Amino acid sequence: MSPLFSTQAGCAAVFAPRKEPALVLKRLATVPKLASVTPASQLEVRSSPEMVSSGIREIDALAGGLPRGCLSEICGSASSGRTSVLLAALAAATRREEVCALVDTTDALDAISAAAAGVELERLLWIRCGGGRRASDNRPEVRRPTSDARSLEQALRVTDLLLQSGGFGLVAIDLGDVSHSEARRMPLASWFRFQRAVEPTPTVLLVVAQEPCAQTCASLLIRLQSGKKLSAFSCQLSVQSELGPAHAQLLDGLQIEGELLRSRLQRKPAQSVTAAFATKAVRVS
Amino acid sequence: MTRGVLFSPLARAGRRRHKLRADSWRLRVFLTTDDRRLITEMPFACIFVSDFPVEALLRAEPDLRSQAVAVLEGKAPLQKIFAANEKGRRAGVSPGMTKLQVEACTDLVLRARSSLQEAAAHAALLDCAQSFSPRVEDAGCGTVLLDLAGLEPLFGPLPKIARDVARRACDLGLEANVAVASNPDAAVLAAHGFSGVIVIPEGREAEQLGSLPVEVLFMNEESLQLLEILERWGIRNLRALAALPDVALSERLGQEGIRLQQLARGCASRSLVPVETPLVFEEAVELEYPLILLEPLAFLLSRLLEQLCARLSARALATQELHLDLTLGNTTDDVGTDAPVRPSSGQGRAQARQTFHRSLRLPVPLLDPKVFLKLLQLDLNAHPPGAPIVKICLSAEAVRPRATQGGLFLPPSPEPEKLELTLARIAGIVGPNNVGSLQLLDTHRPEGFRMNRFAPGQRQKQPARNENDKSSEDAARKQNEGAVTALRIFRPPGRAAVTLREGRPVHIACPKRKEICGEILWAAGPWRSSGDWWEQEGWARDEWDIALQEATGITLYRLVRDLLSGQWQVEGSYD
Numbered sequence: 011m012s013p014l015f016s017t018q019a020g021c022a023a024v025f026a027p028r029k030e031p032a033l034v035l036k037r038l039a040t041v042p043k044l045a046s047v048t049p050a051s052q053l054e055v056r057s058s059p060e061m062v063s064s065g066i067r068e069i070d071a072l073a074g075g076l077p078r079g080c081l082s083e084i085c086g087s088a089s090s091g092r093t094s095v096l097l098a099a100l101a102a103a104t105r106r107e108e109v110c111a112l113v114d115t116t117d118a119l120d121a122i123s124a125a126a127a128g129v130e131l132e133r134l135l136w137i138r139c140g141g142g143r144r145a146s147d148n149r150p151e152v153r154r155p156t157s158d159a160r161s162l163e164q165a166l167r168v169t170d171l172l173l174q175s176g177g178f179g180l181v182a183i184d185l186g187d188v189s190h191s192e193a194r195r196m197p198l199a200s201w202f203r204f205q206r207a208v209e210p211t212p213t214v215l216l217v218v219a220q221e222p223c224a225q226t227c228a229s230l231l232i233r234l235q236s237g238k239k240l241s242a243f244s245c246q247l248s249v250q251s252e253l254g255p256a257h258a259q260l261l262d263g264l265q266i267e268g269e270l271l272r273s274r275l276q277r278k279p280a281q282s283v284t285a286a287f288a289t290k291a292v293r294v295s
Numbered sequence: 296m297t298r299g300v301l302f303s304p305l306a307r308a309g310r311r312r313h314k315l316r317a318d319s320w321r322l323r324v325f326l327t328t329d330d331r332r333l334i335t336e337m338p339f340a341c342i343f344v345s346d347f348p349v350e351a352l353l354r355a356e357p358d359l360r361s362q363a364v365a366v367l368e369g370k371a372p373l374q375k376i377f378a379a380n381e382k383g384r385r386a387g388v389s390p391g392m393t394k395l396q397v398e399a400c401t402d403l404v405l406r407a408r409s410s411l412q413e414a415a416a417h418a419a420l421l422d423c424a425q426s427f428s429p430r431v432e433d434a435g436c437g438t439v440l441l442d443l444a445g446l447e448p449l450f451g452p453l454p455k456i457a458r459d460v461a462r463r464a465c466d467l468g469l470e471a472n473v474a475v476a477s478n479p480d481a482a483v484l485a486a487h488g489f490s491g492v493i494v495i496p497e498g499r500e501a502e503q504l505g506s507l508p509v510e511v512l513f514m515n516e517e518s519l520q521l522l523e524i525l526e527r528w529g530i531r532n533l534r535a536l537a538a539l540p541d542v543a544l545s546e547r548l549g550q551e552g553i554r555l556q557q558l559a560r561g562c563a564s565r566s567l568v569p570v571e572t573p574l575v576f577e578e579a580v581e582l583e584y585p586l587i588l589l590e591p592l593a594f595l596l597s598r599l600l601e602q603l604c605a606r607l608s609a610r611a612l613a614t615q616e617l618h619l620d621l622t623l624g625n626t627t628d629d630v631g632t633d634a635p636v637r638p639s640s641g642q643g644r645a646q647a648r649q650t651f652h653r654s655l656r657l658p659v660p661l662l663d664p665k666v667f668l669k670l671l672q673l674d675l676n677a678h679p680p681g682a683p684i685v686k687i688c689l690s691a692e693a694v695r696p697r698a699t700q701g702g703l704f705l706p707p708s709p710e711p712e713k714l715e716l717t718l719a720r721i722a723g724i725v726g727p728n729n730v731g732s733l734q735l736l737d738t739h740r741p742e743g744f745r746m747n748r749f750a751p752g753q754r755q756k757q758p759a760r761n762e763n764d765k766s767s768e769d770a771a772r773k774q775n776e777g778a779v780t781a782l783r784i785f786r787p788p789g790r791a792a793v794t795l796r797e798g799r800p801v802h803i804a805c806p807k808r809k810e811i812c813g814e815i816l817w818a819a820g821p822w823r824s825s826g827d828w829w830e831q832e833g834w835a836r837d838e839w840d841i842a843l844q845e846a847t848g849i850t851l852y853r854l855v856r857d858l859l860s861g862q863w864q865v866e867g868s869y870d
Binding site for chain 1: 705706707708709710713714716717718720721724725726728729730731732733734735742743744746749751778779780781782783784785786819840845847848849850851867868869870
């Protein structure tokens, strides 16, 4: 009767502890079953991704820019400057003559702001989620999800298609107005899928949300918040001269602070690293 | 004795009397190595498709090529056999038999004659000829003549050209005989008489054509009186006809007899009558039974698209616009209640009388039937015909193919084919109006933009700019660097109840957005604007920028008062 397991004499000799490491490697290569196994000592270190400008000098100084082939996340509450950073990144990418896509989950993009930020609109594919017809719409017995959930479902499917299509320099998912509870329901598997899809490509995948939702899939995580001066609104107001009209008090801009929460590309700093910048107000005149 | 050498793509020049069979056609070249020196001027080729009505149907249904097929003509119950393929003839089917007579043949496939498919097949044949020579004569149903003069430097020696013509016809779904001779009539006779590919050297026409039966001379003629006379005389082949004395033949048959004899000798000469075929690429199929599902429709569309793309490819063209015309049957008669085709609204319904039209416009010229099929499928899924389909007609607008040169250092951009498919799929998810690129309109009206078709490669190149323009552009870029205070639009805007004090908002409550409620910490404005007052859609509004204290911090909103209706709305938030 043959034994269930057999130990080959060759393998036993290979794993003999007294052999030299180089000799062991040579012997390993001769074993057919282990021929395809790469020893850990010969594994190549993954090259660091190419970094591209985010369009804001302070963010570039803080994080080194946005990494290609990685998922980057920018989070913050309302009026924390997330959309300003998003538009700046889109503008920088289109200035590099790259084709960009914006998956607008809540249909919140302002065309005038985008143009003022310098986005070349011809190179920007804008996908406004929330519309369209669903297959389950004709079945009344199926419980229809909330509009947020439906938009999120569409955003996930659209992002999948965009990443599979390839060729985009930057794909941005805007979850800025999606509540955190809804955003957390997005399956982690989707984020892993996005990360794997974008990894071998030169695409920057940028997610804008209220709270971090991609978790460990994000290679770069920056939290934005309003600057401390925001509470004192006088600093954002450009008060015109006394001779001007009474209504000349206008919003001049926002003071934004960004904090680097996670970066796979560098060691975690001992203390928080922040950067501050200001935004300029846009008004059609 | 016939001196001949059989060539195939694998046979070497100089071999004698080898008979090789290619995949779908036979090549017989009756010449030796020495004879090839004689082929100095053989400028005409004839492409002939035997059993053309059957071949036209087999082009649409290539699976039937291995079976006996016959084509019926006429109205039931008086249908008669119009044509049959070789296997059908071997099974005993001949033209003129009634449908009742041939129904005894169990393996015989019967199809109704389709003039649409015959026209498409003939157009494909002309495309095949036009892809080699600009001088092409349309010599009737399934026969095309082309002038090969001057083509040898381009396409190689004449036997190779003949082989390539036959192969191109095969790619277009037609098994054709190709004959090359020094005059058009000899080429036509050889194509009608010999199957496969034949090249007749100059001066040997009578010798090569001599073995053909005299019936070849009367293939396209309705009056067979002369044929009967020749048969009574015992003339069975062209060699016998060519050997008759001229004067005696003229005395008995007149000029027509002389003409036939010249044809038999291969020495008739005439000029080619070239036609200019319009660049119309259209394929159609009439269905015996109405289609009620989109899957079999996709199957048929795939065949039509492959034929269409093969024709375009033969003419070195591509297409940027596809038109699909579906003739619809009667819904109540042809389809049950569980039919998956749904009534469509708006654009697709062209006429009340059952025609359904869809157009597919592409940003760049493409020539990939798979891409076209997927795009048509996505389009038909979004816009179903609404009734059973009885006829499919697909046409393409021919344009020059895209000529682009890739660069190593160009920024990444999506491939046009993939991008089109991706856009179509995304449009199926979010709706066709919700995907595209933005274009700002020349207006101050809120939401003054429109969605355009996304085509990043279509951007027109700017003319050469001078230094001043470049410097001003650089200055504008530098000015754009950095962040602007972006607005996030609420679509639709939320109505709000606003309390004013001394003309300024001090309190706001927005029922649809619970977080926008409370005392206004700060308000800047108003920014007044108006426009289009000369039209019915005039607008006037005051904009305020307000700050509210929320749980997450201070949030800035844009508050708008419509001066025409007096309503307050929260238009968006600054972010």
